[in-house]
Amino acid sequence: MKNDFSRRKFIATVAATSVVSAVAHSFPAFAQGNNQKKLAALGGTPVRPKGAIGLKWPHINDQMIENIVTTTKSGVWSRAQNANGNVANFEKDFAKQIGVNYSVGTGSGTQALSTCIEALEIGPGDEVITSPYTDMGTVSSILTSRALPVLVDLDPNSLQLDPNEIEKRINKNTKAIMPVHIMGVPADMERIMAIAKKHNLKVIEDSCQAPFARYKGKAIGTIGDLGCFSFQASKAIACGEGGAVVGNDQALMDRCYTVQNRGAARSGKNELIGPKYRMNEFEAAVLLGQLPSARERHEIRNQNANYIKAQLKGFEGLVPQKQYAGTESSSYYHYALIYNKDHFNGASRAQFLTAINAEGIGFGSYIKTGLHKEPWVDYILGLPGYQTAYSAARLKEYKDGMHLPNCDRVCDETLVSMWGSGTMLGSKDEMDSIVNAIMKVYENRDQLKSI
Ligand SMILES: Cc1ncc(COP(=O)(O)O)c(C=O)c1O
Numbered sequence: 001m002k003n004d005f006s007r008r009k010f011i012a013t014v015a016a017t018s019v020v021s022a023v024a025h026s027f028p029a030f031a032q033g034n035n036q037k038k039l040a041a042l043g044g045t046p047v048r049p050k051g052a053i054g055l056k057w058p059h060i061n062d063q064m065i066e067n068i069v070t071t072t073k074s075g076v077w078s079r080a081q082n083a084n085g086n087v088a089n090f091e092k093d094f095a096k097q098i099g100v101n102y103s104v105g106t107g108s109g110t111q112a113l114s115t116c117i118e119a120l121e122i123g124p125g126d127e128v129i130t131s132p133y134t135d136m137g138t139v140s141s142i143l144t145s146r147a148l149p150v151l152v153d154l155d156p157n158s159l160q161l162d163p164n165e166i167e168k169r170i171n172k173n174t175k176a177i178m179p180v181h182i183m184g185v186p187a188d189m190e191r192i193m194a195i196a197k198k199h200n201l202k203v204i205e206d207s208c209q210a211p212f213a214r215y216k217g218k219a220i221g222t223i224g225d226l227g228c229f230s231f232q233a234s235k236a237i238a239c240g241e242g243g244a245v246v247g248n249d250q251a252l253m254d255r256c257y258t259v260q261n262r263g264a265a266r267s268g269k270n271e272l273i274g275p276k277y278r279m280n281e282f283e284a285a286v287l288l289g290q291l292p293s294a295r296e297r298h299e300i301r302n303q304n305a306n307y308i309k310a311q312l313k314g315f316e317g318l319v320p321q322k323q324y325a326g327t328e329s330s331s332y333y334h335y336a337l338i339y340n341k342d343h344f345n346g347a348s349r350a351q352f353l354t355a356i357n358a359e360g361i362g363f364g365s366y367i368k369t370g371l372h373k374e375p376w377v378d379y380i381l382g383l384p385g386y387q388t389a390y391s392a393a394r395l396k397e398y399k400d401g402m403h404l405p406n407c408d409r410v411c412d413e414t415l416v417s418m419w420g421s422g423t424m425l426g427s428k429d430e431m432d433s434i435v436n437a438i439m440k441v442y443e444n445r446d447q448l449k450s451i
Contacts, residue, residue: 039358039440039447040358041357053430057238058233065289066289071086079105098219098222098246100246105243105244109208109228110137110141113138113206114275115274117144117145120175120252124386124389125147128177128178130161131154131179138178151370151371153404163195166192170201178205185332186213189216190324205220209334226246227246227247239286255272259272299329300424304332318337318338318438320336334417334418335423344445355441361434
């Protein structure tokens with residue numbers, strides 16, 4: 001029965017998970033017979049009309065607009081003009097909301113990560129272990145300090161760094177681990193922190209997708225030495241481009257402030273190396289208006305994600321991204337599932353995606369290529385700076401290590417996701433339509449290969 005998850009079994013599973021009330025109206029599409037039996041990609045009636053699910057994004061409210069107008073009129077546009085202005089206020093509010101002692105604003109998530117690398121004095125000759133399955137900003141933050149980003153393979157079900165792979169790649173030059181909480185779902189922080197402690201490594205959490213996510217009683221971003229967030233337009237807290245570093249160690253957070261302030265400390269003394277990565281007062285004005293209601297949206301995304309998960313429980317054709325024990329909430333930057341073609345009559349992921357999109361559900365494949373396969377690898381290997389800082393043997397081994405089959409499979413075959421910041425704020429009916437569309441495609445899987 002493994003790859004014959006019948007509608008009866010599906011409903012039985014749903015009933016067993018006590019979402020019985022959903023059963024009554026979750027599958028109206030199937031009851032009607034007629035051309036619901038035909039995939040929309042082949043001319044049948046779609047489960048829902050085309051168009052985005054959920055709320056328009058980014059979130060806009062009156063407070064944000066008022067803050068922008070006030071800031072514009074004030075003429076105080078840079079944090080350098082007022083030490084207690086919008087940026088400083090946002091840093092305080094954000095730290096409080098996340099539950100951490102200190103926060104420093106930056107111009108992007110990439111800048112926040114880069115600030116941490118510089119503040120921890122990681123540079124040429126050093127190595128940082130991170131994920132190939134992330135935004136280029138993660139890797140770029142290591143490269144801009146001319147350190148070596150060592151990419152290790154994923155747990156293909158959680159899409160997170162596989163701790164076993166991390167241990168294998170630590171050497172005497174390794175200075176830090178940069179776990180990425182991909183999709184806003186927590187990585188296996190217990191094991192990562194244990195590895196870091198054992199090898200005396202720093203941990204910089206790339207929490208860019210994960211504001212408010214919680215793991216074992218702590219907010220994501222506050223478990224390692226430093227955590228970083230992105231407020232780029234598609235993120236759960238958004239101001240166009242923006243970011244923040246958070247941490248509990250005052251001295252280290254002061255260094256982060258100094259680094260992002262092009263090396264100048266709060267005292268005005270020019271002390272360290274640093275670019276100018278300052279958040280500006282307009283970005284903070286938007287964020288200050290958006291932050292008070294952001295947690296409410298986080299809760300709704302979690303309710304919706306849990307609802308879909310309960311509906312799909314036991315279905316092996318499309319399995320929600322694995323969450324590690326101790327995960328209390330996730331940010332769902334994307335709602336991700338693992339596609340198993342064996343349960344869809346052998347149809348490729350591309351065929352499944354064509355079918356489900358025709359049903360009105362905007363699933364995609366998100367990251368198309370692991371970062372280990374991008375041209376930057378050969379570029380840095382050809383740079384005199386890297387050739388001087390690392391031995392030829394190390395650079396050869398580095399290049400040979402860019403063989404990450406789990407990541408490749410995730411990118412090429414198994415990952416199916418739906419961007420979540422706006423989508424996961426949808427109504428229950430919209431969540432039902434997602435599940436209905438999945439089951440419709442599943443029930444008509446014999447048609448998939450003709451797409
Ligand atoms: C996991 C991850 N890391 C880093 C970044 C970089 O953040 P930003 O785009 O704000 O520079 C992003 C943004 O997409 C991200 O998703």
